Amino acid sequence: MSVLEQAAAARIAAIDLAGATRAEKDKALLLMADRLVERSDDIVAANAVDIANGRENGIGEAMIDRLTLTTERVAAMADGLRQLAALPDPIGDVVRGSTLANGLELRQVRVPFGVVGMIYEGRPNVTADAAGICLKSGNAALLRGSGSAFSSNAAIVSVLRKAVTDAGLPADTIQLLDATTRDSVKELMRARGLVDVLIPRGGASLIKTVVEQSTVPVIETGVGNCHVYVDSAADLEKALAVTVNSKTQRLSTCNTAESLLVHTEIAERFLPLVLEEFASHGVTVHGDARVAGYSDDVVAATEDDWGTEYLAADISVAVVDSLDDALDHIRRYGTGHTEAIVSESVTATRRFVAGVDAAAVMVNASTRFTDGGEFGFGAEIGISTQKLHARGPMGLPELTSTKYVVTGNGHTR
Amino acid sequence: MSVLEQAAAARIAAIDLAGATRAEKDKALLLMADRLVERSDDIVAANAVDIANGRENGIGEAMIDRLTLTTERVAAMADGLRQLAALPDPIGDVVRGSTLANGLELRQVRVPFGVVGMIYEGRPNVTADAAGICLKSGNAALLRGSGSAFSSNAAIVSVLRKAVTDAGLPADTIQLLDATTRDSVKELMRARGLVDVLIPRGGASLIKTVVEQSTVPVIETGVGNCHVYVDSAADLEKALAVTVNSKTQRLSTCNTAESLLVHTEIAERFLPLVLEEFASHGVTVHGDARVAGYSDDVVAATEDDWGTEYLAADISVAVVDSLDDALDHIRRYGTGHTEAIVSESVTATRRFVAGVDAAAVMVNASTRFTDGGEFGFGAEIGISTQKLHARGPMGLPELTSTKYVVTGNGHTR
Structure with missing residues (x-):
């Protein structure tokens, strides 16, 4: 037939x-x-x-x-x-x-x-x-x-x-x-x-x-170049947990984080911690010049890296000067799947939630939660982007x- | 630009x-x-x-x-x-x-x-x-x-x-x-x-x-080859009102009826009444052989007529042997906009509602009601089919x- x-x-x-x-x-x-x-x-x-x-x-x-x-x-x-x-x-x-x-x-x-x-x-x-x-x-x-x-x-x-x-x-x-x-x-x-x-x-x-x-x-369905943005007002412990979980809990899924944006004011405290965690999980960091300053293991990120859904033990990492710069970056490279912010600031999270154009926005939670099972739907046909x-x-x-x-x-x- | x-x-x-x-x-x-x-x-x-x-x-x-x-x-x-x-x-x-x-x-x-x-x-x-x-x-x-x-x-x-x-x-x-x-x-x-x-x-x-x-x-949006089906258990007065309103209240809209299907058991009582009403409204009837028996003014319907959205003072009319035949006809020629049944039978209307695959199904009501204003939406961008x-x-x-x-x-x- x-x-x-x-x-x-x-x-x-x-x-x-x-x-x-x-x-x-x-x-x-x-x-x-x-x-x-x-x-x-x-x-x-x-x-x-x-x-x-x-x-x-x-x-x-x-x-x-x-x-x-x-x-x-x-x-x-x-x-x-x-x-x-x-x-x-x-x-x-x-x-x-x-x-x-x-x-x-x-x-x-x-x-x-x-x-x-x-x-x-x-x-x-x-x-x-x-x-x-x-x-x-x-x-x-x-x-x-x-x-x-x-x-x-x-x-x-x-x-x-x-x-x-x-x-x-x-x-x-x-x-x-x-x-x-x-x-x-x-x-x-x-x-x-x-x-x-x-x-x-x-x-x-x-x-x-x-x-x-x-x-x-x-x-x-499906393509996810998901970002985690660590705000200047982030709790370091939550930021570390959410970032590492978003990247490493499972490498090959569309809700896995592929890019990390760190506010410049928290970079000095947060980057050494997260780079060490990534290293211990075998994750290769593709970073911009500011990120490279924190570790010799950072591979220089190319323009392609920002738009890549690795589905592997790789992540692109950039330092941004403001929440607006983070939003601009996500608008440019995001695929509208899942974007996360880690911040204790109500004002910052409110602006991030409103400014991000994606199927799901996570506030102080791993990108990995965008999932029919996790949402309690019982069955999932896929994730629409x-x-x-x-x-x-x-x-x-x-x-x-x-x-x-x-x-x-x-x-x- | x-x-x-x-x-x-x-x-x-x-x-x-x-x-x-x-x-x-x-x-x-x-x-x-x-x-x-x-x-x-x-x-x-x-x-x-x-x-x-x-x-x-x-x-x-x-x-x-x-x-x-x-x-x-x-x-x-x-x-x-x-x-x-x-x-x-x-x-x-x-x-x-x-x-x-x-x-x-x-x-x-x-x-x-x-x-x-x-x-x-x-x-x-x-x-x-x-x-x-x-x-x-x-x-x-x-x-x-x-x-x-x-x-x-x-x-x-x-x-x-x-x-x-x-x-x-x-x-x-x-x-x-x-x-x-x-x-x-x-x-x-x-x-x-x-x-x-x-x-x-x-x-x-x-x-x-x-x-x-x-x-x-x-x-x-929009194309509507809408049918009115007059069931054997229809109330004649309601059937006449709904049919005539569906066709003549406004000729050029997508929710205007373009085709009438009449159950054979009610045809002898209903067709003379509706044909007279159509004549008095200047509506040309394109009918099948059984419809033609009721008036010399009936134009013989061609295969094309059944699928035509006239948007004019024309209507195609057929006599059907059963509700199932009406459903088959609608499946074949309908555009999934609005289909109406006139019947006092709960069983018949239930089967019609379940069997018709359209944006709107009218029971004892004019097809002209498929409209954002009539539905109370306040504004209408169009009617999705x-x-x-x-x-x-x-x-x-x-x-x-x-x-x-x-x-x-x-x-x-």
């Missing part, structure tokens, strides 16, 4: 799915979880094919690790689906409601988008996650994973489709697209009218391609639209 | 504007209103140039009427701005807020988009409307009106910019783009990163062009994004 044929089948499935009750959807999710566990051996065997291919193609051990499925990892995928079943159903929520002056009853009700396309890279567990999140939010899912995980993804989707059918919902609620060719991505991006929204998850170049070429509406529709961590409600229902008694204008 | 230079200036203005209080914005809106009235003669004189050009270019009298500004129409524009000043400010609203288990304070706060691009046709009063709505919602506006109204729009924007400056806000909050060339539309559509959202208002071909070619996120971000009539909150503000005390993960 072509992508357009799959999308058309998804549209039909989506009509049934939109009418499914929470009970029906949760039953499907629990069955999907059980079946993944039961068929764990088959899934791990399919995964072995991908791993063998990966080794043959010479992909690195870090990638091999991300690609690898074990019985435990399959069980974790199943647990994720069970957790989704336990979350409230966003569909049918009345977002706004009133009775108008003329007696018309106005209700704005949450409804599914219809068909959601996901384009993602890397780990095959995203396949079960994405399928589950779409199902719970009443959307048919078109999943375009990476070519390197195609055998694993095909095995997972085959198990999930069978479970969905056995639970009484249409199999085409979950469909895997051909990942052996780039054409399937292109077709998906042009399927306006059949696909309601496209969510790319992955590296910057994938996201850029989709954003620029898709005629299907896109929710942009765009301003339209959803901004920041996206939970189930962010995968829905609304519909106005207006009830009268023969009302006319 | 090029469009990109104007957009860059708008971004800078938007930073100041985002920090403006409601009092500052309302002061600007009231001054804009006063100045429009004071400078009414100049605006009407500038409008005379557009009208003379229009006559020379042979545009029709209906278009001339839409283009014409009088002292009264300028006063109405000013009143619109005063009404905006009276509306609550959406900026700063806390949409969601909680304290997380670890003590972090999470707030989701409404913030402006930043820079909003509007592409519109026709009446110059949209210029003041759009400028006011963007200002009130804290957004800098890039206005691309029609070439036919360029002299009028330039006069209006000049007055508004002066008023904005006198009120202490940046002039570049409101900018008019060159309407003498299509290049300005093209540049605007490619200004991703400088312009946050683009809202096209106008005919179907304008909207299609913008949706397909823009890399800036778009909010799609897309599912992302905003669906249905858009008020001030729909011109905003949100930002998460997370406050801790040195919190780390």
Whole structure:
């Protein structure tokens, strides 16, 4: 089947799915979880094919690790689906409601988008996650994973489709697209009218391609060149804790800090402490001339460094003369993901919060908190860095639209 | 200045504007209103140039009427701005807020988009409307009106910019783009990163062009092929009132009904009544074979008729065998704007509401009620027919994004 044929089948499935009750959807999710566990051996065997291919193609051990499925990892995928079943159903929520002056009853009700396309890279567990999140939010899912995980993804989707059918919902609620060719991505991006929204998850170049070429509406996710700004009025201990945690707690995530800005008035006290901490964590500091004065280990920062999302044990560090200079720097190089200030000053934090244009602003807290799980959303589809529709961590409600229902008694204008 | 230079200036203005209080914005809106009235003669004189050009270019009298500004129409524009000043400010609203288990304070706060691009046709009063709505919602506006109204729009924007400056806000909050060339539309559509959202208002071909070619996120507005479905369980009197009002109360709006579907079991009683009403209102009926049996005046409907938004004294009419057939017809030909059912049956209306995928569903009420003013929103930027971000009539909150503000005390993960 072509992508357009799959999308058309998804549209039909989506009509049934939109009418499914929470009970029906949760039953499907629990069955999907059980079946993944039961068929764990088959899934791990399919995964072995991908791993063998990966080794043959010479992909690195870090990638091999991300690609690898074990019985435990399959069980974790199943647990994720069970957790989704336990979350409230966003569909049918009345977002706004009133009775108008003329007696018309106005209700704005949450409804599914219809068909959601996901384009993602890397780990095959995203396949079960994405399928589950779409199902719970009443959307048919078109999943375009990476070519390197195609055998694993095909095995997972085959198990999930069978479970969905056995639970009484249409199999085409979950469909895997051909990942052996780039054409399937292109077709998906042009399927306006059949696909309601496209969510790319992955590296910057994938996201850029989709954003620029898709005629299907896109929710942009992920690139985070996150800054920590240590204000002149910062508490040194909090500044150190927040900075080090933001950079080192996990290196490869989009909410990891990639740049540190230090107010000149606190630089002399703070920089020696933080540079020592970075050194002990094996983090390479790319600093400006003022930072270089504090340690011989500082690598001279180039213009490129300020705009780089390292996703590695590197950080750019600059000394700034004022909070305004910090805001200007962030406006220039930030990606609108997460920006943090450490300060005891109400005036300074108020100005920083107002002046930063980002999905999340942290005050005396690690950038690593920008996360659906941390925010208490229960499930996360990704972190939106765009301003339209959803901004920041996206939970189930962010995968829905609304519909106005207006009830009268023969009302006319 | 090029469009990109104007957009860059708008971004800078938007930073100041985002920090403006409601009092500052309302002061600007009231001054804009006063100045429009004071400078009414100049605006009407500038409008005379557009009208003379229009006559020379042979545009029709209906278009001339839409283009014409009088002292009264300028006063109405000013009143619109005063009404905006009276509306609550959406900026700063806390949409969601909680304290997380670890003590972090999470707030989701409404913030402006930043820079909003509007592409519109026709009446110059949209210029003041759009400028006011963007200002009130804290957004800098890039206005691309029609070439036919360029002299009028330039006069209006000049007055508004002066008023904005006198009120202490940046002039570049409101900018008019060159309407003498299509290049300005093209540049605007490619200004991703400088312009946050683009809202096209106008005919179907304008909207299609913008949706397909823009890399800036778009909010799609307007095309409405709206249906009225008269169910077998309809009250005849209500059905007649709703149908006739939906079609004839105003012919040229996107929420006007363009198609009528009548359940076969009520056709014999309802069609003679409604056809007579249509005849007395001068509405041409494009009917299927079953409808044609009821009147010699029925024009045979072609396949094209079912998908046509007439915006005129025409309506397509079909007899359907069931509610499901009506839903299928609407799925095939509807544009997701407004669909109405007339029925006394709870079961039928419930199925119709659930089965229709549209921005608004009317139960025993005219399609003409899908309107920001009727919904009590106070101001309307347009009616979104897309599912992302905003669906249905858009008020001030729909011109905003949100930002998460997370406050801790040195919190780390």
